[in-house]
Amino acid sequence: MSVDISINNSTTKKGHPAQEGALTEMFNKSARKRGEKVKHLSKTVKNKKVVRNKKAIPATHAATFSTPHSTTTEEQKWLLDPWLLIIAITIIALGVTMVGSASISIAERNNGEPFYYLYRQLIASGLGIGLGIIVLFTPMKFWQSMGPVLLLIALLLLVAVLLPGIGREINGSSRWIPMGVFNLQVSEFAKLAMVIYLAGYLVRHTENVRTTIKGFFMPMLVLSAISVLLLMEPDLGATVVISATAMGMLFLGGVRLWQFLILILIMAVSVYYLIILEPYRLVRLQSFMDPWADPFNTGFQLTQSLIAFGRGELTGVGLGNSIQKLFYLPEGHTDFLFAVLAEELGSIGAISVIGLFSALVSRVFFLARKADLMNQSFSAYTMFGLAIWIGLQAFVNIAVNMGALPTKGLTLPLMSYGGSSMMIMCVVIALILRAEHETRFKYPLGSVVWNKLLGQENVSYKQTSCKQKSRKDSSKRRAGKSF
Numbered sequence: 001m002s003v004d005i006s007i008n009n010s011t012t013k014k015g016h017p018a019q020e021g022a023l024t025e026m027f028n029k030s031a032r033k034r035g036e037k038v039k040h041l042s043k044t045v046k047n048k049k050v051v052r053n054k055k056a057i058p059a060t061h062a063a064t065f066s067t068p069h070s071t072t073t074e075e076q077k078w079l080l081d082p083w084l085l086i087i088a089i090t091i092i093a094l095g096v097t098m099v100g101s102a103s104i105s106i107a108e109r110n111n112g113e114p115f116y117y118l119y120r121q122l123i124a125s126g127l128g129i130g131l132g133i134i135v136l137f138t139p140m141k142f143w144q145s146m147g148p149v150l151l152l153i154a155l156l157l158l159v160a161v162l163l164p165g166i167g168r169e170i171n172g173s174s175r176w177i178p179m180g181v182f183n184l185q186v187s188e189f190a191k192l193a194m195v196i197y198l199a200g201y202l203v204r205h206t207e208n209v210r211t212t213i214k215g216f217f218m219p220m221l222v223l224s225a226i227s228v229l230l231l232m233e234p235d236l237g238a239t240v241v242i243s244a245t246a247m248g249m250l251f252l253g254g255v256r257l258w259q260f261l262i263l264i265l266i267m268a269v270s271v272y273y274l275i276i277l278e279p280y281r282l283v284r285l286q287s288f289m290d291p292w293a294d295p296f297n298t299g300f301q302l303t304q305s306l307i308a309f310g311r312g313e314l315t316g317v318g319l320g321n322s323i324q325k326l327f328y329l330p331e332g333h334t335d336f337l338f339a340v341l342a343e344e345l346g347s348i349g350a351i352s353v354i355g356l357f358s359a360l361v362s363r364v365f366f367l368a369r370k371a372d373l374m375n376q377s378f379s380a381y382t383m384f385g386l387a388i389w390i391g392l393q394a395f396v397n398i399a400v401n402m403g404a405l406p407t408k409g410l411t412l413p414l415m416s417y418g419g420s421s422m423m424i425m426c427v428v429i430a431l432i433l434r435a436e437h438e439t440r441f442k443y444p445l446g447s448v449v450w451n452k453l454l455g456q457e458n459v460s461y462k463q464t465s466c467k468q469k470s471r472k473d474s475s476k477r478r479a480g481k482s483f
Contacts, residue, residue, distance in 0.1 A: 079445065080136075080433045081367060087360045088414065088429045092422075094353070095337070095415030096121055102325045102340040103333035103417065117333055117417055124182060124419035128426025135430035137446030140438055143431070144378045147193075147200035151222065154193035157186045158229035173409070175233050182419030187238035190226055191389055192424055194242055195249070197222070199381035202253040206377070210254040219246065220263070236274060236281065237408035241393050243267055248388040249381060288406040304329040305336055305401050308343040309350075316346030333417045335409055338401040353415075354398065361391040367436045379435035386428050 100118035107116040160177065161167035167174040168183060176183035201209075201219055208215025223246050230239045247267070251260050275281045283298055291299030291306070308324040311317060322343045325332040332340050342350040368383035390413050397412040399405040411421045414429075438444045 079437065079441075081363070081436045084360070084363050084367070084429070084433060084436070087356055087363065091353075091356050091360065091414045092125060092426075094356075095412070096125060097319075098337055098341050098344075098415065099333050099417045101320050101344065102322070102337055104320075105326050106333065109327075120182075120419065121417055121422065124422040125426070127181075127419075128423035131423055132426040132430030135427055136434050136437075137449065138434065139444065139446065139450055140376075140379050140382070140435055142450075143196055143382070144200045144203070147197040150193040151197040154186070154190040155225065155229070157184075158190060158226065161186045162229070162232055173233050173235060175235055176420075182423075185418065185420040187230060187233075187235050187242075188420050188424040190230070191238070191242050191245065192428065194223070194226060194246060195382060195385035195389060198246055198249050199378055199385055202249065202381050203377045206253065209250070210256070213259070216250065216255055216259050219250065231274065234278075235409070236271075237396065237410045240271065240408075241389065241396070241410065244392055245385055245389045249385045252384050253381065284406050288403070291403065301330050301336070301407060302403055305339040306403055308336075308339040309402065312343040312346045312350070314346050314348060316342070316344045316349055319344050334411060335397070335407075335416065336401055337412055337416045338398055342401070357391070357394045357413075361387050361394075364390070364432055367432065367439075371435060371439045374439050376435075376439055379438060383432055383435050386432055390425075390428070 096118070099121045100115060103117035104114045107118075108114045110116075113119075157177065161174055166177060168176040168178050170176065175187060176185055178184075198219055205215050205218075223243060227239045227243060230236075230242070244267075247260070247263060250263075275285055287294065287298035287302065291302040293299060295303040304324055308322070308329060311323065317323075322332075322340050324343055325340050329336055329339060338350070338353065341353065345352075364383050364387035368380045368387065371383060372380035393410055393413050396405060396408060397410050397416070400407055400410070411418050414422070414425045434444075
């Protein structure tokens with residue numbers, strides 16, 4: 001509110017009432033304007049339209065305000081992205097259920113316990129969730145600084161798995177290091193390390209990557225070293241996934257198109273020669289082209305998978321009623337879990353799983369784009385890389401099960417049996433949730449602990465909320481004053 005007053009200018013000479021009136025009107029007009037401005041500010045704070053670091057701003061300006069931590073109260077309602085969390089939990093729960101169903105027969109035969117693999121998968125899921133909680137409370141700056149260290153550890157593990165007495169060989173491939181409770185599949189850790197390292201590299205050398213050959217060539221050297229070590233296991237599937245993920249991140253990082261096309265050409269030629277120079281890979285390719293030419297030998301795995309899809313039809317034979325898992329379909333609880341799912345849950349179940357993975361990858365891309373708009377480049381590149389990894393590996397596994405791609409030893413993320421795969425994937429989901437969380441909160445989870453470790457001033461959600469409430473009360477008091 002404003003109060004009209006009269007000015008009695010004692011210093012003004014007599015005979016100038018018009019001048020006194022003009023001064024009075026000018027003062028009253030200015031006071032009314034100030035009153036309207038504070039009243040508008042009070043109304044904005046009361047309605048909680050937009051929360052900002054120092055003051056409230058009108059909702060009409062929120063869409064164009066692009067600096068970090070400019071979020072609405074509705075966006076700050078959830079500490080973690082609810083859609084991503086629900087989709088990931090749904091996929092994990094469905095995966096655990098199908099592992100239990102698909103492994104009953106083989107677990108009974110090999111271990112005398114029908115739920116042997118189910119129990120181990122539950123333990124791996126629990127350990128993965130525990131690791132994920134730790135990741136949720138770890139800032140992205142820590143992962144950015146640890147990128148080169150993680151890459152070095154991955155390279156050392158890839159070398160160690162090839163050494164006799166350290167690596168464990170299964171089905172002719174040395175891909176695992178025994179860790180007591182579970183076997184660590186080194187390629188899974190290498191994928192994660194490569195994504196984190198490359199995201200940090202793109203942030204540190206953005207201009208060089210976009211304008212110079214050296215900036216593009218350096219990460220290719222690292223990728224080449226990892227690819228050579230993976231091929232020595234051998235693990236062509238992991239090599240293709242990690243290379244395609246790195247290429248996708250470089251493309252999103254702004255690599256010039258002609259460099260990207262040359263890289264694709266080199267990769268295609270390399271994969272071609274890797275296939276034709278290894279007899280077992282060439283046999284797999286030939287059996288993929290015509291699995292029914294030798295259905296009881298080279299084409300056995302693929303033909304049994306196709307039979308499972310055929311038996312499932314639209315609605316499936318029912319959970320637990322699969323016939324193909326009864327010693328017909330090899331690796332039914334790992335690489336060919338999707339085929340068992342299609343048989344028991346039918347086309348409806350198979351399409352639902354495809355829809356869940358599509359929704360998961362789309363959501364991560366959306367969150368990555370949002371982080372990029374908030375100028376949080378490392379979080380954006382990390383989420384882009386993890387989304388490409390999950391989407392590509394899921395696509396390859398499902399395509400192999402359906403006979404659209406040659407057989408490869410790639411698990412279905414978050415679903416197939418495998419301790420190291422499940423734990424790494426839980427860490428991946430937690431890393432995405434953490435990156436998204438930091439785009440909406442100035443003082444994210446774990447900030448108090450990390451500030452203590454780094455010797456910085458402690459700031460918590462509670463303190464932030466009190467400061468915001470204090471500013472609102474102060475704005476209300478100012479709005480109630482008269483001018």
